[in-house]
Amino acid sequence: MSLGSWAERTTPDGAPTAVVPSMDASTMKLRAGSPSSPAVHAVDLAKRYRHTVALRGLSMTVRRGEVFGFLGPNGAGKTTTVKLLLGLARPTSGEALVLGSPAGDIETRRRIGYLPELFRFQHWLTAREVLGLHAKLLRLKRRERCADEALATVGLARRGDDKVASFSKGMQQRLGLAVALLGEPELVVLDEPTSALDPVGRHEVREIVRGLKQRGSTVFLNTHLLEEAEQICDRVTVIDQGRAVATGTLEELLGRRSVRLRVSGLPNGWWHCYARFGTWALEGEWLRLEGAATEVVPDLVAAVVAAGGRVEAVIPEHQTLEDRFLELLEAR
Numbered sequence: 496m497s498l499g500s501w502a503e504r505t506t507p508d509g510a511p512t513a514v515v516p517s518m519d520a521s522t523m524k525l526r527a528g529s530p531s532s533p534a535v536h537a538v539d540l541a542k543r544y545r546h547t548v549a550l551r552g553l554s555m556t557v558r559r560g561e562v563f564g565f566l567g568p569n570g571a572g573k574t575t576t577v578k579l580l581l582g583l584a585r586p587t588s589g590e591a592l593v594l595g596s597p598a599g600d601i602e603t604r605r606r607i608g609y610l611p612e613l614f615r616f617q618h619w620l621t622a623r624e625v626l627g628l629h630a631k632l633l634r635l636k637r638r639e640r641c642a643d644e645a646l647a648t649v650g651l652a653r654r655g656d657d658k659v660a661s662f663s664k665g666m667q668q669r670l671g672l673a674v675a676l677l678g679e680p681e682l683v684v685l686d687e688p689t690s691a692l693d694p695v696g697r698h699e700v701r702e703i704v705r706g707l708k709q710r711g712s713t714v715f716l717n718t719h720l721l722e723e724a725e726q727i728c729d730r731v732t733v734i735d736q737g738r739a740v741a742t743g744t745l746e747e748l749l750g751r752r753s754v755r756l757r758v759s760g761l762p763n764g765w766w767h768c769y770a771r772f773g774t775w776a777l778e779g780e781w782l783r784l785e786g787a788a789t790e791v792v793p794d795l796v797a798a799v800v801a802a803g804g805r806v807e808a809v810i811p812e813h814q815t816l817e818d819r820f821l822e823l824l825e826a827r
């Protein structure tokens with residue numbers, strides 16, 4: 496399917512498509528499919544399901560080799576985005592390139608591993624048979640070896656000959672992950688990979704994701720878990736109500752700092768005279784100076800001491816990801 500044909504599309508429910516914004520010259524260069532093309536490049540992706548607008552013009556770029564977190568609350572549009580990127584659903588408008596080819600391209604699909612959010616394997620098959628089936632669909636050579644490697648990677652080496660019916664939810668999730676890893680894909684798309692797992696399982700998945708990165712794979716990780724994004728993602732796009740609200744490394748996203756301060760010996764409300772340092776908030780016995788870089792601390796302390804105050808404690812703080820996340824969502 497050519498990218499040009501996207502403009503004429505109608506939605507599956509027959510609604511007319513919006514005009515597709517054309518990609519600029521720099522984007523055109525990315526189409527070649529060379530290893531230097533980004534893993535994912537989406538421009539103005541939108542998706543409407545009858546009365547629900549799931550995505551409202553999402554643009555983003557995922558670089559090769561990074562662990563990219565797509566972080567947002569339930570219903571934000573994460574699964575919809577993944578479906579559009581894999582060609583499992585069609586965009587109402589906009590377009591995306593995945594590994595340099597239009598989203599949904601069958602040949603490219605073979606180079607992508609995918610763990611869906613909700614899936615069920617044939618319960619009458621053994622884990623090895625499930626993997627064998629998928630290895631066949633991927634037209635892999637040395638299928639048995641690939642299946643064994645994938646089972647070992649997800650910690651199911653000894654359960655390969657057991658039927659899926661005997662697997663706990665967590666083990667089925669691992670099997671799903673094993674299927675996604677078959678054939679060493681260049682891009683691994685994981686949709687909420689740890690939602691069914693206990694803390695040990697979550698830790699193991701994080702280790703597997705780190706291993707994928709070391710191997711040079713790109714990982715696209717949908718998650719609503721801040722902790723997960725914080726622990727394994729190189730960069731994050733925060734999505735809410737179908738729109739990207741922030742993108743960056745966690746350090747960039749958490750760039751705003753604050754300083755907590757405890758001071759005695761000054762009259763109540765003394766901080767109103769120190770607005771030049773930032774915005775003050777009273778929290779019990781503590782004061783929080785929002786938006787303050789650590790560099791202001793010496794001047795601030797000097798000013799307080801000069802006014803006769805006693806500085807009992809100064810604690811520079813990063814905003815937590817949770818605070819920042821809520822702030823981003825509330826700002827909309």
Ligand SMILES: Nc1ncnc2c1ncn2[C@@H]1O[C@H](COP(=O)(O)OP(=O)(O)O)[C@@H](O)[C@H]1O
Binds near residue numbers: 544567570571573574
């Ligand atoms: N097949 C569908 N038909 C109708 N609405 C859908 C469908 N899939 C998703 N939606 C709606 O689109 C929005 C985004 O859903 P989804 O992409 O699943 O969010 P997330 O994965 O971030 O939880 C939600 O409001 C959801 O109800």
Ligand SMILES: [Mg+2]
Binds near residue numbers: 573574687
């Ligand atoms: Mg989802």
